[in-house]
Every structure is written in C-alpha cells, then in structure tokens.
Amino acid sequence: MILGVVxxxxxxxxxxxxxxxxxxxxxxxxxxxxxxxxxxxxxxGEYEVGVxxxxxxxxxxxxxxxxxxxxxxxxxxxxxxxGCGLCVEACPNNVMVMLGDMxxxxxxxxxxxxxSYCPREALYDxxxxxxx
Amino acid sequence: MIYGYxxxxxxxxxxTGRISVENIPDDVVRxxxxxxxxxxxxxxxxxxxxxxxxxxxxxxxxxxxxxxAAFLPSSGKIEFGAKSPLTGGYGDSNMGGHLSAELKxxxxxxxxxxxxxxKPKYLYIDNDRIEIRDxxxxxxxxxxxxxxxxxxxxGEEFQIATIGPAAEKLLKFACVSHDFGRQAGxxxxxxxxxxKRLKAIAIRGNKDIKVFDPEGLLKKSKxxxxxxFSLPGFxxxxxxxxxxxxxxxxxxxxxxxxxxxxxxxxxxDNLTGRDIREKILVKDKGCFCCPIPxxxxxxxxxxxxxxxxxxxxxxxxxxxxxxxMLENIEDVAYxxxxxxxxxxxxxxxGGVVAFALECCEKGIxxxxxxxYKELKxxxxxxxxxxxxxxxxxxxxxxxxxxxxxxxxxxxGKGSERFAIQVKGQECSGYxxxxxxxxxxxxxxxxxxxHHNRAWAITYDVEVGRFEVKGKAEKVIxxxxxxxxxxxxxxxxxxxxxxxFSLDDYPTVLNLxxxxxxxxxxxxxLSERVWNITRAFWAREVEDFGxxxxxxxxxxxxxxxxxxxxxxxxxxxxxxxELLDRYYSLxxxxxxxxxxxxxxxxxxxxxxxxxxxx
Ligand code: SF4
Ligand code: SF4
Ligand code: SF4
Numbered sequence: 001m002i003l004g005v006v007x008x009x010x011x012x013x014x015x016x017x018x019x020x021x022x023x024x025x026x027x028x029x030x031x032x033x034x035x036x037x038x039x040x041x042x043x044x045g046e047y048e049v050g051v052x053x054x055x056x057x058x059x060x061x062x063x064x065x066x067x068x069x070x071x072x073x074x075x076x077x078x079x080x081x082x083g084c085g086l087c088v089e090a091c092p093n094n095v096m097v098m099l100g101d102m103x104x105x106x107x108x109x110x111x112x113x114x115x116s117y118c119p120r121e122a123l124y125d126x127x128x129x130x131x132x
Numbered sequence: 133m134i135y136g137y138x139x140x141x142x143x144x145x146x147x148t149g150r151i152s153v154e155n156i157p158d159d160v161v162r163x164x165x166x167x168x169x170x171x172x173x174x175x176x177x178x179x180x181x182x183x184x185x186x187x188x189x190x191x192x193x194x195x196x197x198x199x200x201a202a203f204l205p206s207s208g209k210i211e212f213g214a215k216s217p218l219t220g221g222y223g224d225s226n227m228g229g230h231l232s233a234e235l236k237x238x239x240x241x242x243x244x245x246x247x248x249x250x251k252p253k254y255l256y257i258d259n260d261r262i263e264i265r266d267x268x269x270x271x272x273x274x275x276x277x278x279x280x281x282x283x284x285x286x287g288e289e290f291q292i293a294t295i296g297p298a299a300e301k302l303l304k305f306a307c308v309s310h311d312f313g314r315q316a317g318x319x320x321x322x323x324x325x326x327x328k329r330l331k332a333i334a335i336r337g338n339k340d341i342k343v344f345d346p347e348g349l350l351k352k353s354k355x356x357x358x359x360x361f362s363l364p365g366f367x368x369x370x371x372x373x374x375x376x377x378x379x380x381x382x383x384x385x386x387x388x389x390x391x392x393x394x395x396x397x398x399x400x401d402n403l404t405g406r407d408i409r410e411k412i413l414v415k416d417k418g419c420f421c422c423p424i425p426x427x428x429x430x431x432x433x434x435x436x437x438x439x440x441x442x443x444x445x446x447x448x449x450x451x452x453x454x455x456x457m458l459e460n461i462e463d464v465a466y467x468x469x470x471x472x473x474x475x476x477x478x479x480x481x482g483g484v485v486a487f488a489l490e491c492c493e494k495g496i497x498x499x500x501x502x503x504y505k506e507l508k509x510x511x512x513x514x515x516x517x518x519x520x521x522x523x524x525x526x527x528x529x530x531x532x533x534x535x536x537x538x539x540x541x542x543x544g545k546g547s548e549r550f551a552i553q554v555k556g557q558e559c560s561g562y563x564x565x566x567x568x569x570x571x572x573x574x575x576x577x578x579x580x581x582h583h584n585r586a587w588a589i590t591y592d593v594e595v596g597r598f599e600v601k602g603k604a605e606k607v608i609x610x611x612x613x614x615x616x617x618x619x620x621x622x623x624x625x626x627x628x629x630x631x632f633s634l635d636d637y638p639t640v641l642n643l644x645x646x647x648x649x650x651x652x653x654x655x656x657l658s659e660r661v662w663n664i665t666r667a668f669w670a671r672e673v674e675d676f677g678x679x680x681x682x683x684x685x686x687x688x689x690x691x692x693x694x695x696x697x698x699x700x701x702x703x704x705x706x707x708x709e710l711l712d713r714y715y716s717l718x719x720x721x722x723x724x725x726x727x728x729x730x731x732x733x734x735x736x737x738x739x740x741x742x743x744x745x
Contacts, residue, residue, distance in 0.1 A: 011415070011416045011417055011418035011422075011425045011427075012417060012418055013418030013419065013420065013421055013422050013423070013425055014230070014233075014420055014421060015203070015357075015421045015422075015423065018201070018202065018203035018204075018207075018233075018420070018421050019203045019353075021203075022203045022343075022346060022349070022350050022353070023203075023350060025340075026346040026347075027340040027341060027342055027343070027346070028201045028202050028203065028340070028341040028343065029201075029237060029338065029339065029340045029341065030201065030233060030237070030420075031237060031289075031337070031338035032338070032340070038288060039288065041280075041311075041312045041429075041440075042276060042279075042280055042312045042440045043440060044414070045414040045415045045417075045429045045431070045440060046415065047415075099338050100338065100339065100340075117354065117357050119357070119360075119361070119418075119422075119423035119424075119425075120416070
C-alpha cells in the first residue's frame with residue numbers, strides 16, 4: 001500500500017489527519033498525522049495534500065539504521081531510534097512528525113485507513129489496492 | 133483531568149494586559165459540557181448586571197466542546213458569545229472551519245476576553261505562548277484581507293479569526309470571520325470584539341487530546357462515517373451545500389422576497405446550488421472533519437475585478453438574494469463578498485438593506501437622506517450603495533448600522549411593522565407567517581430571531597402549516613436537541629439533517645469522557661442552559677417579557693403575495709395561543725419569565741436568586 005493523492009478532489013477537511021492520529025497514536029492530534037493538508041486561500045482556492053510515498057529518504061539518512069523496509073512501506077524501529085530527528089528534516093514531503101513528548105518520529109505505516117475515510121476519495125493506493 | 137478536555141480557560145484582559153490560565157472545574161464540565169453551555173454559564177456568572185454591551189464590563193466568551201478536534205463527523209464548530217449589542221440580551225453564534233480544533237489542540241477549552249485595549253491589538257496563541265500584539269497596521273483592513281496578511285506573516289499552520297472595519301465602527305451586527313468565509317455571524321459578537329479593539333485571534337496548537345476509550349471511539353467514529361457515506365442525502369447534498377434547499381423553500385412559498393412581503397420569487401430558479409456549481413464554484417471546502425462539505429468556495433468578476441467568496445449559502449441567498457430581489461447568483465455572491473470583507477453578518481445585513489429599500493419606496497427614508505439617489509429592490513447598484521453607507525456609517529448608514537429595530541424607532545412612520553426582527557435580531561431566511569412552528573421558533577429563540585435553535589419549516593409543511601396542536605411541543609423538542617450540537621460543538625448537518633440517531637450523542641460523549649450520560653440527561657442539561665439564557669434576558673433587560681417575543685406586524689396582519697400560500701397569514705390569536713402553550717410547557721409564567729419552581733427543579737436556585745424570584 002502506497003498513498004497517492006488527487007489534490008483537486010480534496011476539500012481540506014482533515015478527516016485523514018484526525019483519523020491517522022487516533023488510529024495510530026490513540027490520541028486526537030491532527031498535527032501528529034502522517035499527512036499534511038496545505039490550503040491555498042484566498043487565491044487560488046486549492047488544497048495540496050502531502051502524503052508519504054514511501055520514497056525511503058528517511059531510511060537512507062537515519063544514522064542509527066532504525067528505519068527499515070517491510071514490503072511496500074518503511075517502518076521505524078522505535079527501540080533503535082535515537083530521536084535525532086534527521087529523517088524528519090530530510091523527508092521531502094514533510095510528512096514525518098516528532099512533536100513535544102514523542103521519543104521517536106511517526107511516519108506513515110501504510111495502514112490505509114485514511115483512504116477508506118477520506119470523504120472525497122482524494123486519497124488512493126497507488127499499488128491499486130481497493131478501498132475497504 | 134477529565135478525558136476529552138483540557139479543562140483550561142485562557143483569560144485575557146485587554147485593559148490591563150493580564151493573561152491567566154484557569155482551571156475549568158469538574159462540575160462545570162459535567163453540567164455544562166462545553167461550547168454554548170460554557171458560554172451561557174460564564175456569561176451569566178461573570179457579566180455584571182446592566183453592563184454596556186460595548187463597555188468595559190462586557191466580555192467575549194469563546195468555547196469549544198468535548199468533541200472538538202475529534203475524528204468524528206463535522207466536529208469543527210466553535211462558539212462565540214457576549215452580551216449582544218444588537219439585542220441587549222444573551223448573544224451567541226457559532227462557526228465552523230478549523231479554529232475549534234486548533235484552540236483545543238493549543239490546550240484550551242475556552243477563552244474569555246475582557247476589558248478594552250487602548251490601541252488595536254491581536255491575540256497570539258502558540259500553545260503555551262500567549263501574547264497581546266500590536267495590530268495598528270491591520271486596523272481598517274477587511275476581515276478577509278486581514279486573515280490573508282496574518283497567514284502570510286505567521287504561517288499557514290495558524291488558524292485565524294478576524295473582524296472587519298464594520299466591527300471597528302461598531303456596526304451592531306458585525307461578525308467574526310475565519311477560514312476565508314466561515315463566520316460567527318449573529319448577535320454582533322464581532323462588534324463586541326471591535327469595541328475591545330481586538331482585531332484578530334491567531335492560534336496554533338499541537339497538543340494531544342486524550343480520550344477515555346480510544347479503541348471504542350475509533351470504531352464508533354468509523355461507523356458514523358460509514359453511515360453518512362451510505363445515506364442518500366450525502367450524495368444529494370454534498371455537491372450543492374445549503375443552497376440545495378432554495379427551490380424547495382420557494383415552492384412552499386416561504387422564500388423571503390422583497391423584505392418578506394412575498395414568499396415566492398420566480399428568478400430564484402437561478403439562485404440554487406446548481407447555479408453555484410455550474411457558474412461560480414472554485415472549490416468544495418470543508419470544515420474540520422466534515423464529510424459533506426457544504427462550503428462552496430466561489431469566484432465572481434465585477435467591474436474587471438475578481439472576488440473570491442465562500443458561498444453564497446442558503447441564508448445569504450434568501451436574505452441578500454430573493455429578499456433584495458437580485459436575480460442571479462453572481463450578484464448575490466458579490467453582495468456576499470462585500471458583507472464578508474466588511475465583516476458584516478449577511479443575514480442581518482440583507483435584512484437591514486431590504487428594510488431600507490422598503491423605507492425608501494415608502495418615502496420614510498427621504499431622498500435627501502440618500503443623496504437623491506433612486507434606490508430600488510433588484511438593483512445591484514442601489515444595494516451596493518447602501519452596504520457602503522451602512523458599513524461606514526455614512527449618512528443614512530448611521531441609523532441603519534443600529535439594526536432594523538432601532539432604525540425603525542428613529543425613522544418611525546409605521547416602519548416597525550415591516551422591521552423584520554424579533555428582539556432586535558433580523559429574521560432568518562424562511563417566511564414564517566404561514567408556518568406556526570417556524571414563527572414560534574423565531575419568537576422564542578434565545579438570541580433573537582434565528583433558525584438554528586429550531587429549524588421547523590419542513591415540519592410545518594409536513595404536518596400542516598396552520599395546525600397549532602403539537603407545535604409548541606415540537607419547537608421545545610428542537611430547542612433541546614439543536615443547541616446540544618452547539619454545546620458538543622459539532623455541525624447540525626450530519627448530526628441532524630442527514631440523520632444520526634439521538635442515542636449517538638451520549639454514546640460518543642461517553643466514549644470520549646468516560647461519563648455515563650443518557651439522552652435524557654443531555655436533554656435536561658440543554659433545558660438548564662435554555663433557562664439560564666432566558667434568565668439572562670430577564671436580568672439584563674428591564675421590562676423583559678412576552679412583548680419581546682412578539683414578531684413584526686407584517687407576519688400576522690399582511691397576507692403573503694403569490695406562491696403556494698398566496699393570500700394567507702397567521703393570526704394574532706394563534707400567536708398568543710402558541711406563546712401561552714410554550715410558556716406553560718417551559719414552566720415559565722404568563723409573561724415568559726422562568727418561575728422559581730422551574731429553576732429549582734433544574735438545580736438553578738442561584739439563578740432564581742439573582743433574578744430576585
Ligand atoms: S480526508 Fe481527503 S478531502 Fe479531507 S483533507 Fe484529507 S485528503 Fe483532503
Ligand atoms: S495510511 Fe495510515 S499511517 Fe499512512 S497516513 Fe494514512 S492513516 Fe496515516
Ligand atoms: S456541513 Fe458545512 S458547516 Fe457543517 S461541518 Fe460540513 S462544511 Fe462545515
């Protein structure tokens with residue numbers, strides 16, 4: 001599962017962000033989601049959604065080699081992560097988060113739930129998996 | 133710590149510059165829940181009796197609820213309240229967008245703004261870092277323009293609420309604006325911020341909100357989204373937003389036209405959700421976590437310029453479209469933009485302009501008063517002329533900026549008969565004169581005439597518009613349910629219009645908080661708040677009573693012209709009967725004042741005492 005996005009369909013509702021934080025971190029915190037929703041208002045009136053395309057830049061840069069590949073997705077081994085934050089800075093899509101009290105960053109783990117609950121069908125699986 | 137809350141209140145005094153963070157006690161959380169409940173409770177307790185709405189004593193209360201920032205359908209509402217400069221009584225208004233989630237994530241459930249700044253300021257909130265900052269350079273700027281400038285300066289992550297120049301000039305129905313087109317429009321909450329010289333509030337937050345049962349809640353939330361996705365209303369409404377009902381309202385003869393003289397407007401066929409989509413739409417724009425979304429962000433060209441505006445929504449179509457007799461959606465969108473950037477409530481704004489046009493027609497506003505310009509319904513130039521006058525308080529605008537009720541007092545000559553307001557607030561976009569529950573809802577709404585406490589028009593049409601039996605009961609029932617949404621701070625669209633079960637409210641609330649509420653409990657809490665707001669009126673307005681619930685004569689003396697209910701109107705006797713029934717069901721006296729027994733039954737002895745009952 002690799003996330004793709006059709007920006008034109010997005011309504012900026014951030015359901016994906018709210019879901020992602022509850023699904024994966026068991027809290028409400030849209031700022032901790034592994035997606036970014038960037039509004040461009042008042043002009044031209046568009047949204048751009050940043051998603052993790054599993055490019056692996058984070059894994060390459062990690063000095064502790066704490067980020068590994070598991071099928072389509074890169075995951076963080078929190079035991080090995082030193083919390084240096086280099087990956088967060090390096091992420092080309094700016095979708096890794098490490099806020100406040102977090103010991104390790106959080107990134108998209110490919111759960112695919114945001115695809116199922118995006119009300120606009122703006123998110124999809126580029127590998128062609130069906131919406132649940 | 134109660135799950136789902138920060139239990140923190142941020143108090144900012146603009147006179148002294150003092151900023152403090154206070155605890156919101158457990159019992160307040162349990163008994164008032166959030167949003168409107170918090171606003172009503174703190175307003176009643178903290179505003180000194182007789183405070184001037186634009187003076188040092190008034191405060192602005194901004195509250196979110198237990199469901200704010202949640203992964204739950206349409207959990208993005210935020211409540212603003214203050215003693216209303218438009219009505220003199222209890223005032224609140226809510227809006228969507230993303231401010232609610234941001235405030236909650238910054239670690240607060242409420243902000244209370246007190247005092248008056250000596251110079252223009254804005255409030256900066258970045259989690260725990262709070263500053264009162266200089267806003268001199270933004271003073272005089274449009275509400276939308278200010279948001280744009282502040283976003284550029286502070287960064288996209290900040291959510292921003294602003295007021296426009298109308299609020300600075302103390303126009304009595306100025307709104308609070310956010311997210312380029314969401315407004316806390318009613319009762320002049322923006323005006324109160326203007327009187328305090330607070331131009332904007334900018335918030336950024338990134339804290340966790342912990343919930344009682346994250347797993348159970350995740351499951352329940354997903355079910356609720358799945359329910360919405362499967363409802364026919366979802367696919368029907370999503371593309372057109374609130375404007376989807378224009379045609380229906382017109383067909384049943386309830387579309388306000390020509391200052392509520394008629395209930396049918398043929399050209400409204402060009403003012404529908406479809407017209408928005410086909411002619412002016414730029415983007416479907418959603419509030420936080422909203423699956424629908426009703427926001428239709430649009431663009432119109434006028435005089436070689438492009439104007440971006442969110443909407444027009446149904447209420448704006450009704451009050452600035454048919455009610456002003458504008459015949460195409462582009463003109464309505466342009467009027468919408470003018471009001472939005474001035475920071476004026478489009479509903480009251482449309483009502484006031486319609487009132488002025490009728491006064492011009494009847495010679496009550498004299499040609500000198502409008503610089504010998506011929507002002508007519510249906511003419512965009514006339515309407516734009518009046519909007520600039522009103523927003524800037526120039527000429528006749530000085531009188532009109534006070535709202536229709538006060539303007540009619542000054543202008544006289546029978547104009548109060550067609551000043552379309554109750555308690556000083558201009559009516560919503562449904563002609564109520566042929567709909568018993570709708571008119572009773574306007575009469576008894578606790579912020580002055582407004583539809584959101586009890587949207588009864590479809591019910592009226594369904595059960596018989598002039599039928600009186602059961603109407604007071606139904607209005608009260610709606611007044612229990614709908615304000616609960618403003619308390620939990622979720623949007624009525626998915627929660628009522630699309631149809632969740634009432635049992636979903638306590639279920640969700642309990643999963644979030646760990647409480648054990650039933651719907652009956654919530655209903656009782658809702659009733660408590662309704663009695664507090666009524667008591668606030670009774671305390672603040674010296675001769676408050678039945679007379680304040682009375683609608684303008686046009687509704688019960690003049691038959692509507694044209695459309696499905698041509699020639700008909702409700703009678704004065706029916707209105708008296710409806711009110712009697714309503715008061716008695718509410719446990720209030722004949723004058724509409726809560727009785728001591730009722731207040732005690734609701735655990736509000738202290739309210740009874742403060743009324744001297
Ligand atoms: S849930 Fe979908 S529509 Fe909403 S912000 Fe995310 S991508 Fe956009
Ligand atoms: S796929 Fe899962 S982890 Fe990745 S962004 Fe979506 S919800 Fe978050
Ligand atoms: S239905 Fe409209 S107002 Fe309600 S939350 Fe959705 S977008 Fe906002």
